[in-house]
Amino acid sequence: MTEAAIAPPPPLWRRLLGFNLLTGIVLGIGGWYVGWYGAHAISGPSIEYFGDTDYNELSVYLAYIGGVIGFLVGLGFLNYPFARLRGYPPSLREKETGGWTRYFGLCTDHKVVGIQYLWGIGLFFFIGGLNAMLIRTEQLSPHSQSFPMGTYLTIVGMHGTMMMGMMTSGILGPFANYLVPIMIGARRMAFPRIEALTFWLLMAAGAILTTTIFFGGFPTGWTGYAPLQTEANAGIDNYILFFALVGISMTLLGLNMIATILTMRAPGLTWTRLPIFVWGVLSTAVLMVLAAPVLVAVLAMGALDRTAQTSFFNAAAGGSSYLYENLFWVFGHPEVYILALPGFAIVLELLPVFSRKPLWGYRLAVAGLLGVSLLSWFVWQHHLFVSGINGDLRPFYMLSTELISIPTGFTFLCGMMTLWRGSIRFTVPMLFCLAWFFNFLIGGLSGVFLSDVPSDVTTHGSFFSMAHFHYTIMGGLVFTFFAAIYYWLPKMTGWELNERLGKIHFWTMFVFFNSTFAPLFAAGFLGQSRRAPVYTGNLKFLNDWVSISAFLLGISMLVFLYNLVRSVAFVKKPAEANPWSSRSIEFQLPSPVPVHNFDRIPVFSSDPYGYGEGPAPSWVVPAGAPAGRE
Amino acid sequence: MATADPNAAAAPPNDSTNHGLRVVVAWFVLSAIATPLVAIFVGRLIPPGNASVQGTEQVFDNTWMLSVITPVICLLVVFFAYGLGSFRATSDAVVDGPPLRNDARIQVLWMVGTSVIVLFLAGFGTYELLQNGAGGGQGPNPIAVPSGSKFQVQVVAQQWQFTYRYPSLGGMESNQLYLPADTDVELHVTSLDAIHSFWAYELGVKADANPGVDNVVFVKTKGPGVFHVRCAELCGLWHPYMFNNGHVVDSGQFQAWAAKQQKLYAAIKPFMDKPESDGGAPYSKTYFPAPDRRAG
Numbered sequence: 001m002t003e004a005a006i007a008p009p010p011p012l013w014r015r016l017l018g019f020n021l022l023t024g025i026v027l028g029i030g031g032w033y034v035g036w037y038g039a040h041a042i043s044g045p046s047i048e049y050f051g052d053t054d055y056n057e058l059s060v061y062l063a064y065i066g067g068v069i070g071f072l073v074g075l076g077f078l079n080y081p082f083a084r085l086r087g088y089p090p091s092l093r094e095k096e097t098g099g100w101t102r103y104f105g106l107c108t109d110h111k112v113v114g115i116q117y118l119w120g121i122g123l124f125f126f127i128g129g130l131n132a133m134l135i136r137t138e139q140l141s142p143h144s145q146s147f148p149m150g151t152y153l154t155i156v157g158m159h160g161t162m163m164m165g166m167m168t169s170g171i172l173g174p175f176a177n178y179l180v181p182i183m184i185g186a187r188r189m190a191f192p193r194i195e196a197l198t199f200w201l202l203m204a205a206g207a208i209l210t211t212t213i214f215f216g217g218f219p220t221g222w223t224g225y226a227p228l229q230t231e232a233n234a235g236i237d238n239y240i241l242f243f244a245l246v247g248i249s250m251t252l253l254g255l256n257m258i259a260t261i262l263t264m265r266a267p268g269l270t271w272t273r274l275p276i277f278v279w280g281v282l283s284t285a286v287l288m289v290l291a292a293p294v295l296v297a298v299l300a301m302g303a304l305d306r307t308a309q310t311s312f313f314n315a316a317a318g319g320s321s322y323l324y325e326n327l328f329w330v331f332g333h334p335e336v337y338i339l340a341l342p343g344f345a346i347v348l349e350l351l352p353v354f355s356r357k358p359l360w361g362y363r364l365a366v367a368g369l370l371g372v373s374l375l376s377w378f379v380w381q382h383h384l385f386v387s388g389i390n391g392d393l394r395p396f397y398m399l400s401t402e403l404i405s406i407p408t409g410f411t412f413l414c415g416m417m418t419l420w421r422g423s424i425r426f427t428v429p430m431l432f433c434l435a436w437f438f439n440f441l442i443g444g445l446s447g448v449f450l451s452d453v454p455s456d457v458t459t460h461g462s463f464f465s466m467a468h469f470h471y472t473i474m475g476g477l478v479f480t481f482f483a484a485i486y487y488w489l490p491k492m493t494g495w496e497l498n499e500r501l502g503k504i505h506f507w508t509m510f511v512f513f514n515s516t517f518a519p520l521f522a523a524g525f526l527g528q529s530r531r532a533p534v535y536t537g538n539l540k541f542l543n544d545w546v547s548i549s550a551f552l553l554g555i556s557m558l559v560f561l562y563n564l565v566r567s568v569a570f571v572k573k574p575a576e577a578n579p580w581s582s583r584s585i586e587f588q589l590p591s592p593v594p595v596h597n598f599d600r601i602p603v604f605s606s607d608p609y610g611y612g613e614g615p616a617p618s619w620v621v622p623a624g625a626p627a628g629r630e
Numbered sequence: 631m632a633t634a635d636p637n638a639a640a641a642p643p644n645d646s647t648n649h650g651l652r653v654v655v656a657w658f659v660l661s662a663i664a665t666p667l668v669a670i671f672v673g674r675l676i677p678p679g680n681a682s683v684q685g686t687e688q689v690f691d692n693t694w695m696l697s698v699i700t701p702v703i704c705l706l707v708v709f710f711a712y713g714l715g716s717f718r719a720t721s722d723a724v725v726d727g728p729p730l731r732n733d734a735r736i737q738v739l740w741m742v743g744t745s746v747i748v749l750f751l752a753g754f755g756t757y758e759l760l761q762n763g764a765g766g767g768q769g770p771n772p773i774a775v776p777s778g779s780k781f782q783v784q785v786v787a788q789q790w791q792f793t794y795r796y797p798s799l800g801g802m803e804s805n806q807l808y809l810p811a812d813t814d815v816e817l818h819v820t821s822l823d824a825i826h827s828f829w830a831y832e833l834g835v836k837a838d839a840n841p842g843v844d845n846v847v848f849v850k851t852k853g854p855g856v857f858h859v860r861c862a863e864l865c866g867l868w869h870p871y872m873f874n875n876g877h878v879v880d881s882g883q884f885q886a887w888a889a890k891q892q893k894l895y896a897a898i899k900p901f902m903d904k905p906e907s908d909g910g911a912p913y914s915k916t917y918f919p920a921p922d923r924r925a926g
Contacts, residue, residue, distance in 0.1 A: 149867050221864050227841060228824040228866055315842030321825050322840065355717070357727040364737055386827065387838040388769035388819075388845030394759060399752040409744040416709055417736065421649065422727040423719045434714070441706050445699045452755040454691040454764035457836045458678055461827055461862035525677050527831045529862050532870035536858075581724045612726035 019076030020105035028204070031070025035062035057307045060215065060237040068204045068245065075200055076106045080193060092192055106200070108192035111593055114178025115492060116199050118485075121173055124166040124206045126561075131159035133554050136547040142540050144533045152533045154217025154235065161209060161222040161239060163473075165246040168335065169202060170477060171342035172253055172288075175484050176281040178492055180257065182586045182593060183275045185266025185602045190259035198253040205245035212238035221531050223332070226313035226324040230305045237306065240299045247296040247331075250338075254288030257281055268604035275584060275608055276359060279366050280345020283373040284338050290377075291334035298327035322389050329380035337376040339473050341369060343440075343480035344411045347433045350487055351415055353582045354430035355422025358609040365414040371407030375400065385456045394453050401451035408444060412437070427580070428502035432483035435510050439475025443468060446521060464524025467517045475513065482509075482560070490575030493568055494592040501563040508556035515549035583616045584608040649716065657708045661701040669697040678834040681857060681878070683850040684765030685834035691758050698747060767819060767828075767837025767845040776848050780816035783809070787819065787826035787839035790868040792859060796888070804891045807876035810884045811854050819845040827863035830876060836862060851878045 016022055039059035072078070084090070092108050102112055103119075134155045138146045147155065181189055189195045212218060215234040224243070229236055261282050265274070301312040302324070311317035313324045352359045359365060378400040385394060415437065424430070446468040449455040459465055482505075490496050523542045528535045535543065567573070578587040585608060589597065610616065673693025678685045719725065758764055763774040784795040785807075796802045807830075809815055819828045821839035828847075829836045832855070837847040854877075861872035879887065 144870070149870075153864070153867070153869075219864070219866050223864075225825050225864070228864070231824065232866075315840070320842070322843075325825075355727060356719075356725065358729050358731045360730060361732050361737060384838075386767045386836045387825075388767040388840060388843055391768035391771065392773045394766075395752075395756040398755050398759070402748045402752045402755075405748055406741070406744050409740065412706075413737070413740045416713070417730070417733070419713050419717060421730065422717050423725050424714065424717050425719045425724075434710070437706065437710065441703065445702065448699060448751060449692070449695060452691065452695060452751065453759045453766055454688050454755060455695060457684075457764055457766040457834060458676075458688050458692070460836055461829070527677065527858065527860075529829070529860055529870070531864045534870035534873070610729070612729035 019074060019079060020101065021075065024071045024074030027074035028067045028071030032063045032067035035064065035066025038062055038066070057234065057237055060234050061241065061303060061307060064208050064241045071204050072200060077193070077197060092188070106196050108188070108196055109595060110177050110181050110189045110192065110195060111492070113195050113199055114174050117169065117173035117177060120199060120203050121166055121170055124162055127210065128159050128162035128166065129554060129557060131155050131162065133551065135159060136550040138533045139543045140547050142535050142537050149533070150217060150219065153219040153531070154213065156531050157218050157221050157239065158209065158212065161242065164222050164335065165209070165243055166202065166206060167477060168246065168250055168338055169253060170481050171346065171484060172257065172281060172284060173199065175488060176257060179488065179586055180260060180278055180281055181264070182589065182597055183278050183584070184261060184264060184269055185585065185598065185604065186260065186264040187597050189256055190264060191256045194252050194256050198249045198256070201245050201249040205242045205249065208238050208245065209242035223328060224302070225321070226302055226305065227315070227321055229302050230313055240303050244296050244299045247292040247299070250288045250292040254285035254292070257285035258289065266601050266604055272362065273604055273607040275349060276362070276365055277345045277349040279369055280342050283369040284341045287334045287338050287373055287376065291331045291338065294327055295331040298324060298331070322387070325384055325387060325389070329383045332383065333380040334376045336469065336473065337372055339477045341372060343436060343476045344369060346480040346484050347415055347436050348411065350429055350433050350483060351418045352609045352611060353580050354427055355419050355424045356611045357418055357422040358611055358613065359414065360417035361414045362607065364410050368407040368410030368414065371410065372404060375404045375407065379404065382451055385453050386460050398451060398453055402448065405444060405448070428499055428506055429483040429487035431503070431506045432479045432486065435479050436476060439471055439479060443471030443475055446471065459524055461530055462524035463520045463528045463530060466530050467520035467524060470517045487580065490579055491586055491591050491593065494575055495568050496573045496575040496579070497567045498563050501559060505556055505559045505563060508559060509553065512549050512553035512556055516546055516553050519546050583610060649712070653708055653712050656712065657705050660708055661704045664704055665697055665700045668700045669693060672696060678832055680852065681832040681855055682765070682834055682852055684762060685832065687758060687761065687764060688834045691755070694754060695751065698751060762850070763848050765834040765836065765847065765849055767847045770844045770846065772846045772848070776814050776850065778814055780814040780848070781810060782816045782818065785817050785819045785828050785839065786822065787828060787861070788822040789824060789866050790872045792828065792872065792874065799888050799892065802888065802892050803895060807859060807874070808884055808887050809851050809876065809878050811851055811878050811880050814848065814850050817847045817849065819847060824865045825863050826861045826865045826872065828859070829862040830857050830859050832857035838863060854879050
């Protein structure tokens with residue numbers, strides 16, 4: 001319950017010898033070499049012997065699979081299953097470790113996992129952002145100048161894959177893991193070890209993608225289209241393994257969220273009292289569970305094409321490149337809503353707090369989230385409008401794609417009507433939420449052009465579509481990601497972030513984000529093709545403008561990083577328990593939240609949005625009072 | 631920041647200003663001014679231009695869509711300009727706003743409005759698409775086929791160039807694309823290795839080149855001119871250099887060019903697939919040597 005209940009930790013040297021990140025890395029590297037040389041024994045010649053004429057792909061796959069297994073064993077994921085096999089009773093003892101070292105190993109406390117996610121995803125977001133800077137450096141000139149062509153394509157692919165793979169869990173990882181149990185009045189997630197596993201799988205995946213540079217990178221971009229995938233060099237194996245691990249991690253994360261939200265809500269927390277953020281997490285989790293396995297399947301087929309000489313995607317041997325495109329986008333389009341929906345939910349969760357009004361149209365907002373979640377399954381072939389597949393189905397996909405604007409419009413309406421006649425406070429998280437409206441409006445309306453076949457013929461595969469999805473994903477997801485950081489980080493770490501630096505961060509980010517991506521709509525209309533370091537000379541001014549804006553956007557991220565490190569590592573000003581005067585239950589708990597969240601399970605009697613409807617209900621049941629289940 | 635007084639009463643609804651009416655009036659005025667301006671001055675600037683019937687159609691389509699979304703943008707602009715100005719907190723004290731939770735009329739109005747816009751756009755796009763295919767690749771069995779005779783060209787994409795084959799000229803091949811002016815053209819796009827995308831920018835044509843697939847696209851050229859051809863789907867190392875100029879020329883120039891090409895490439899003619907007139911397939915999907923799996 002309290003810190004005193006935790007046994008004093010053993011000395012540092014003893015802890016380094018146990019199951020932790022260090023052991024995980026050592027065993028991971030060991031497992032990598034076991035896999036690598038094991039594959040030599042199975043399959044003979046390897047990449048080292050035959051240069052670029054032929055490879056032993058198997059060695060790359062087995063090396064990384066061995067590495068991941070070693071990593072997980074070193075972290076201690078097998079300890080509990082073995083303990084159970086030997087007859088020990090069920091327990092969650094990994095939760096009880098104290099001190100800072102629990103952040104560097106297997107920990108089943110959902111709050112620790114949330115913070116691990118925040119730093120882990122932040123690290124890969126930073127790497128992906130650096131790749132973006134390199135892309136814009138190359139684009140300063142209409143000719144290929146800064147990088148060799150293959151290196152440039154690898155940078156583009158790593159940027160896209162890193163962002164799409166890692167940021168999929170960008171909100172569900174840190175914030176849903178941390179907040180959902182608290183918001184529903186539970187003490188843990190339904191499957192705490194699986195929760196930890198999702199995080200460490202993601203970190204292993206990130207390491208795999210980063211090490212693609214040792215295998216020559218990959219030329220396919222984040223979509224990894226076959227047959228280019230099939231004929232690419234060994235770096236694409238890292239891409240396949242990365243995305244497959246991300247897919248497994250996403251599936252488990254989604255299952256865990258669904259199980260937790262369905263089964264562990266505290267007494268009184270009916271579906272209409274659930275915070276809208278939890279609804280957003282639930283609708284996203286459903287998409288994750290259903291979409292990510294398709295990704296794993298299509299990548300497994302790709303891996304078989306490369307290693308076992310199957311021909312799923314090889315037209316010359318009876319396969320079809322359409323098969324890859326179809327399966328990829330069956331995953332890929334729900335995927336972009338996996339990225340967008342948590343953003344919707346965060347905006348709707350924060351607006352009531354900062355306009356001091358109840359969430360307007362709660363049921364409509366829920367319908368909007370679920371409607372997007374449902375419709376996102378029926379739109380994927382709009383990515384294939386000019387591919388020649390199913391020409392007669394294009395009107396249907398045009399309609400279904402445009403129908404998505406209706407539930408998305410619900411989110412806009414509920415958000416706008418929540419602001420209406422409110423008492424709006426322009427705090428840093430609120431500024432990021434308001435920016436969401438602008439960004440997502442531009443992103444959504446530019447999407448209408450891409451959903452319309454005649455317009456899509458002009459804009460498909462150009463910088464227009466690239467600008468469109470950066471407006472929806474960076475403008476939609478990343479802005480709300482920062483809103484969530486500024487809003488909840490004081491609660492999660494117990495330290496306040498500097499508001500002045502936060503405002504500088506917001507305004508520079510907002511201005512330079514728009515200055516970076518708005519001109520790219522024009523560049524796309526004028527015929528600049530995506531993923532190409534070469535463009536016609538008349539686009540040089542636009543591209544120079546965009547590059548300089550992008551560098552300034554990068555600097556604005558450094559302002560945030562400075563604020564974060566300064567606040568958390570140096571200033572360490574303790575945050576108030578409820579700095580925003582929020583009615584949400586997590587802000588009724590001390591900062592940071594104690595290990596077991598609640599001394600007694602709370603009983604809910606209303607939703608958390610009763611601003612202006614009299615005194616806030618007392619969420620946390622005092623000890624000794626009649627309460628719900630323990 | 632001051633903490634909320636939990637017992638503070640909600641702000642009394644003494645605000646009798648009709649904010650809603652103001653926003654609606656401002657929105658109507660702004661939309662009435664902005665929409666015609668956008669339709670007249672901005673729409674026509676949108677590429678790809680008027681080099682082909684399909685290009686003109688795309689410009690028309692883009693203009694319509696811009697005109698439809700302009701009032702939507704105006705609504706958001708007016709709402710936020712007005713709302714963020716009028717409803718800001720006036721003091722540091724945390725005061726609650728009026729507890730408005732719902733209004734069925736607004737919900738219905740919003741749903742009807744967005745549905746009308748969406749259905750209109752989908753219907754409009756479908757109508758435009760079915761006119762003549764809108765310049766997009768339609769696959770082997772096209773549904774929007776222009777009537778009348780068509781000049782056929784096969785576009786063969788490979789890493790990293792396009793080859794054009796003219797069945798009506800005895801299967802002549804060239805790495806330059808010349809098209810006769812004022813002609814209905816039927817392009818058959820295919821690939822020998824990875825997925826490419828044939829993008830004739832000024833003509834408003836885009837069709838993916840898939841290995842083993844005959845992707846048909848129609849375009850009706852207008853007057854003589856030059857257009858850009860590039861690959862619009864990442865296809866490997868030298869993807870950005872899959873770039874060339876194409877030409878629309880009048881029929882005399884076209885015949886002259888064709889004769890010159892036939893002479894130039896006469897030496898390789900015996901190695902190519904038989905033309906249709908000699909009993910060969912109209913569009914060969916493979917070449918010799920066969921595409922190599924490790925072409926990258």
